[in-house]
Structures are given as structure tokens and as C-alpha cells.
Amino acid sequence: MLIDWFTIAAQVLNFLILVWLMKRFLYKPILDAIDAREERITRELADADAKKAEAQKESAAFERKNQEFDQQRNALLSQATEEVKVERQRLLDEVLQAAEALRAKRQEALVREQQTLNDEITRRTRKEVFAITRKTLTDLAGASLEERISEVFRRRLRELDAEAKGRFAKILNTSSAPVLVRSAFELPAEQRAAIHQALNETFAAEIDVCFEIAPDLISGIELTANGRRIAWSIADYLTSLEESIGELLQGPAKPKTKPEVDPATQAEPKPKPGTQPVAAKETQ
Amino acid sequence: MNLSPDEIIFWQCGFFKLNATIVFTWGLMLVMAVGSLLITRNISIGLARSRWQNLLEIVATLTEKQIEEVGLGHPRKYLPFLGTLFLFVAMAALFTVFPGYExxxxxxxxxxxxxxxxFVAVPLFGIIERGFGNYLKSYVQPTFIMLPFNIISELSRTLALAVRLFGNMMSGAMIIGILLTITPFIFPVVMKALGLLTGMVQAYIFFILSTVYIAAATRVNTSKSEVDPIEP
Known part of the structure; x- marks a missing residue:
């Protein structure tokens, strides 16, 4: 008999036990392990995908930022270049202007300095010339000169024009104070008398005269009455000349046209036609 | 010469007997259970794992894949039964390399x-999957006339399963026995290798046929004739 019923039953039981054993010790742990691994791999893949997506996003963002940065940089660079160009031009202009201004200032300073120097030279020269002149004339002044001066004064007095004579006479008449005659040196009695006489003759009146010595006249005679004056003196000549030269130098600085100071010609002043009638000038 | 290991009886007490079939089955059970226990004791869920674990994983996943390919929706549910069926038959054939083993x-x-x-599992899975009424209805499909034929089909295919496996395995052992008497050298080794191959093929056939029967029984709204396999 090929079939044994007890064996069949035993084998069925054995097989069922084996199924349980296999399920318990083989399939369940193996399948659980496979599931766990698959889940882990899936999770890791998802994680990797997420990271990849994030990386791509980051990369895109970085790329975008890079491009933006490039554009910004280029814009800034061009702007800076433009600004530098403008600034350079501005600075150049400024420097040119400053240089021009400095040049002008220096030129002006030079001119001013030259003018000051010229002025100084002129002033000193004038001063020296007048000093020399004064010294010379003072040295020359003496009794004979005084006499000659007195003579000249008297002649001038007589030669006064009618109008001046009238004006002076009027003053002499109205004033009670004596006429003051100033001279650089003590006038001798005869000269005093001559002058007195000349005055009386000129104004046709008895004039009270008072004589005074004034060394600052250098050489000459001055007649003063009630603020009016009739004089002839070298000091007057010199003052007139000084004023004339002073007026000439007061004008605009013309270094080239400015006359060179020649002490030789200045030592002896020659009264110009315009300044000459000082001899018997009438001042108020 | 024994035709079946049933005839080798180690111990007998009335109806109870301890023959070689039972003893070798126990041996196989022991080897399989202890082997599984040892391999899965230090199971790894990481990428690095032992070779034995790899082997078991390959077997488990391949079996699962086969069950799914045949048409069962949830292979995990049938894997312990069908997988054990395959493993038991395959191990029984594989162990023939050991001398003295039957x-x-x-x-x-x-x-x-x-x-x-x-034979019991097919209607059991069918009823679990489709319900009792629906499963019974499949016996009268497409017409009521088909009922006896369907019942005969159930019985005959069960018988065919048993006899096919028995015939193949027994013939392998028989051929070796006969050949040993005729050509005791070399040729039995070739036949033994052939026997191993035959045993593997039979294990696969037994497993796949059982899967197909269960698939046919659990398939919803499908004509039985459409899924009835062509038996080898």
C-alpha cells in the first residue's frame, strides 16, 4: 500500500507546523526587513530629491543673484566711470581756473609790488631832491640874496594887477591889525623901510607893518593880512613843485612811462608855465 | 528495495508508527527552522547584509513576485503557505545529495x-476572499450542468498534484537504485544531478499550480474556464 493514512495525517500536521515556523522565523522577519529597507531607501530618496530641489532652487537663486550682481556691478562701473570723467573734467576746470586766478593774482601782486617800489623810489627821490634843494638854497641864502629877494618882492608888489591890489587894499582897510611881514632872515632897517614904503605906495595908505623871522621860508618874504597872503619865497616854489610832482605821481601806475628820477634835473627846479606865477601869488 | 520511505519503519506502536518519511520531514523542518532562525536572528535593515540573508530575501521576493504575476492581489497573504510549499519540496529534493537520505x-x-x-486551502482562500456564497456559486458557472464537472476537476487536480510529485520524486530515486546495480560508477552521479534539476522543477510546478488554483478560486467575477490552467 503506497498510501499510509497515519503518515498523511502526520505530514499534514508537519506541513502546517512548518508553515507556521517558516512564517514566524523566515517570511515575517525577512519581509519586515525588506519593507524597512525600502521605506528607508524611499525616505532617503525623497530626502535626496528634496535636497536636490532645494539645491536647484539655491543654485537658481544664486545664479539670479549673480546675474543681478553682474548687472549692478556693470551699472555701477559705468556710472563710476561717467562720474570720474565728469569729476576729472570739473577738477581740471577748477585747477585751470585756480591756476589762472593764481597767475592773475601773482601778476597783480607783481604789478602792485613794482608800483609800490616805484612809488617808494619816487617818494624817496623826491624827498632827497627837495632835501638837497632846500640844503643848497639854505646854504646859498645870505644878506645879498635877502636884499635881492626884498627887491624882487617890492617889484612884484608894485606889479600886482589891479584886481588883486583892490582886493588886498580892501582887506587892509577893513582890518585894524598890523600887516605881518615874515622873512627867513632878519631884514635890515633900510629894507624894512623900503618894504614899508612900497606897501604904502602900492595901496596908497599908511599901513602898519610888523616884521617876523620865519626860517621855514628858506629864503623869501611873505606878507600876511587878515588871512590873505602875498609871498615870494623859495619854499613856495618848492612846495608848488612838490605838489605838482605829487599830482603827477598820484595818477595811475604806468611803470614804463614813469619818468626816471633824475636828481640832477630835480636839484634845480624850473617852474613850469602853469606853476610859475607863484612869485607873488595871492592865497586865501 | 523500497518503493517509498514509508516502508522504512523505525518504531511502531499499533496505529502510530515512526517511518523514514516522518523522520526525514522532521529533519527538514528542523534544518529549515533553525537555519531561518540563525539567519534572521541578526537581520539587517541596512544596505549591508549577510549572504544568507540575501539568499532568503531573494527567495522571498521571487516567490512573492511569482505569486503576484500569477494574479493574486495580495501576495503577502499567501506567501507563508505557498512559499513553504515550494521551499519544502525544493529542500526535500535538494537534500538528496546527502547519502542515505530519502x-x-x-x-x-x-x-x-x-x-x-x-485541496483545503483553495476553497478556504476562495471563501475568505469572495465570501461563502460567491465561492459556491463558482461551481455552477457558467451553467448548473457544470457542477459535477467542476467537482470532479477539483478532485482530479488534487490527485494529479499528489501523484505527479510522487511519481517524479520516486522515479528519480528508483532510477538511481536501478542504475547503481547496472552501472555503479559515474552514470548515477549524472542521474543524481538530473534528479536535483527535476526536483527543483517539480517544486516549482507544485508551487505554481497551487498558486494558480488559489488565484482561480479567489478571482472575483471571472469565469472559471478563463483562468483554468493547462496542466503539464
Whole structure:
């Protein structure tokens, strides 16, 4: 008999036990392990995908930022270049202007300095010339000169024009104070008398005269009455000349046209036609 | 010369007996259980794992894939039963390399017991999946006339399962026995290798047929004739 019923039953039981054993010790742990691994791999893949997506996003963002940065940089660079160009031009202009201004200032300073120097030279020269002149004339002044001066004064007095004579006479008449005659040196009695006489003759009146010595006249005679004056003196000549030269130098600085100071010609002043009638000038 | 390991009886007490079939089955069970226990004891869920674990994973996943390909929706549910069926038959054939070993599947009692298990499992899975009424209805499909034929089909295929496996396994052992008397050298080794191959093929056939029967029984709204396999 090929079939044994007890064996069949035993084998069925054995097989069922084996199924349980296999399920318990083989399939369940193996399948659980496979599931766990698959889940882990899936999770890791998802994680990797997420990271990849994030990386791509980051990369895109970085790329975008890079491009933006490039554009910004280029814009800034061009702007800076433009600004530098403008600034350079501005600075150049400024420097040119400053240089021009400095040049002008220096030129002006030079001119001013030259003018000051010229002025100084002129002033000193004038001063020296007048000093020399004064010294010379003072040295020359003496009794004979005084006499000659007195003579000249008297002649001038007589030669006064009618109008001046009238004006002076009027003053002499109205004033009670004596006429003051100033001279650089003590006038001798005869000269005093001559002058007195000349005055009386000129104004046709008895004039009270008072004589005074004034060394600052250098050489000459001055007649003063009630603020009016009739004089002839070298000091007057010199003052007139000084004023004339002073007026000439007061004008605009013309270094080239400015006359060179020649002490030789200045030592002896020659009264110009315009300044000459000082001899018997009438001042108020 | 024994035709079946049933005939080798180690111990007998009335109806109870301890023959070679049972003893070798126990041996196989022990080896399989202890082997599984040892391999899965230090199971790894990481990418690095032992070779034995790899082997078991390959077997488990391949079996699962096969069950799915046949048409069962949730292979995990059927894997312990069908997988064990395959593994038991395959191990029984594989162990023939050991001298003195008699494959339990070479006994008609064992194959009948396995066929009986399939015979019970098919309606059981069918009822669980489709419900009792629906499963019974499949016997009168497409017409009521088909009922006896369907019942005969159920019985005959169970018988065919048992006899096919028994015949193949027993013939392998028989051929070796006969050849040993005629050409004791070299040729039996070739036949033994061939026997191993045959045993593997039979394990696969037994497994796949059982899967197909269960798939046919659990398939909803499908004509039985459409999924009825062509038996080898």
C-alpha cells in the first residue's frame, strides 16, 4: 500500500507546523526587513530629491543673484566711470581756473609790488631832491640874496594887477591889525623901510607893518593880512613843485612811462608855465 | 528495495508508527527552522547584509513576485503557505545529495498530504476572499450542468498534484537504485544531478499550480474556464 493514512495525517500536521515556523522565523522577519529597507531607501530618496530641489532652487537663486550682481556691478562701473570723467573734467576746470586766478593774482601782486617800489623810489627821490634843494638854497641864502629877494618882492608888489591890489587894499582897510611881514632872515632897517614904503605906495595908505623871522621860508618874504597872503619865497616854489610832482605821481601806475628820477634835473627846479606865477601869488 | 520511505519503519506502536518519511520531514523542518532562525536572528535593515540573508530575501521576493504575476492581489497573504510549499519540496529534493537520505516527497503519503493541504486551502482562500456564497456559486458557472464537472476537476487536480510529485520524486530515486546495480560508477552521479534539476522543477510546478488554483478560486467575477490552467 503506497498510501499510509497515519503518515498523511502526520505530514499534514508537519506541513502546517512548518508553515507556521517558516512564517514566524523566515517570511515575517525577512519581509519586515525588506519593507524597512525600502521605506528607508524611499525616505532617503525623497530626502535626496528634496535636497536636490532645494539645491536647484539655491543654485537658481544664486545664479539670479549673480546675474543681478553682474548687472549692478556693470551699472555701477559705468556710472563710476561717467562720474570720474565728469569729476576729472570739473577738477581740471577748477585747477585751470585756480591756476589762472593764481597767475592773475601773482601778476597783480607783481604789478602792485613794482608800483609800490616805484612809488617808494619816487617818494624817496623826491624827498632827497627837495632835501638837497632846500640844503643848497639854505646854504646859498645870505644878506645879498635877502636884499635881492626884498627887491624882487617890492617889484612884484608894485606889479600886482589891479584886481588883486583892490582886493588886498580892501582887506587892509577893513582890518585894524598890523600887516605881518615874515622873512627867513632878519631884514635890515633900510629894507624894512623900503618894504614899508612900497606897501604904502602900492595901496596908497599908511599901513602898519610888523616884521617876523620865519626860517621855514628858506629864503623869501611873505606878507600876511587878515588871512590873505602875498609871498615870494623859495619854499613856495618848492612846495608848488612838490605838489605838482605829487599830482603827477598820484595818477595811475604806468611803470614804463614813469619818468626816471633824475636828481640832477630835480636839484634845480624850473617852474613850469602853469606853476610859475607863484612869485607873488595871492592865497586865501 | 523500497518503493517509498514509508516502508522504512523505525518504531511502531499499533496505529502510530515512526517511518523514514516522518523522520526525514522532521529533519527538514528542523534544518529549515533553525537555519531561518540563525539567519534572521541578526537581520539587517541596512544596505549591508549577510549572504544568507540575501539568499532568503531573494527567495522571498521571487516567490512573492511569482505569486503576484500569477494574479493574486495580495501576495503577502499567501506567501507563508505557498512559499513553504515550494521551499519544502525544493529542500526535500535538494537534500538528496546527502547519502542515505530519502526524500519525504518520494512518499505518496507526503505528496497526498501536501495535495490535501492545497485541496483545503483553495476553497478556504476562495471563501475568505469572495465570501461563502460567491465561492459556491463558482461551481455552477457558467451553467448548473457544470457542477459535477467542476467537482470532479477539483478532485482530479488534487490527485494529479499528489501523484505527479510522487511519481517524479520516486522515479528519480528508483532510477538511481536501478542504475547503481547496472552501472555503479559515474552514470548515477549524472542521474543524481538530473534528479536535483527535476526536483527543483517539480517544486516549482507544485508551487505554481497551487498558486494558480488559489488565484482561480479567489478571482472575483471571472469565469472559471478563463483562468483554468493547462496542466503539464
Amino acid at each position: 526524500p519525504p516527497t518520494g512518499s505518496l503519503s507526503t505528496t497526498a498530504a501536501l495535495a490535501l493541504c492545497v
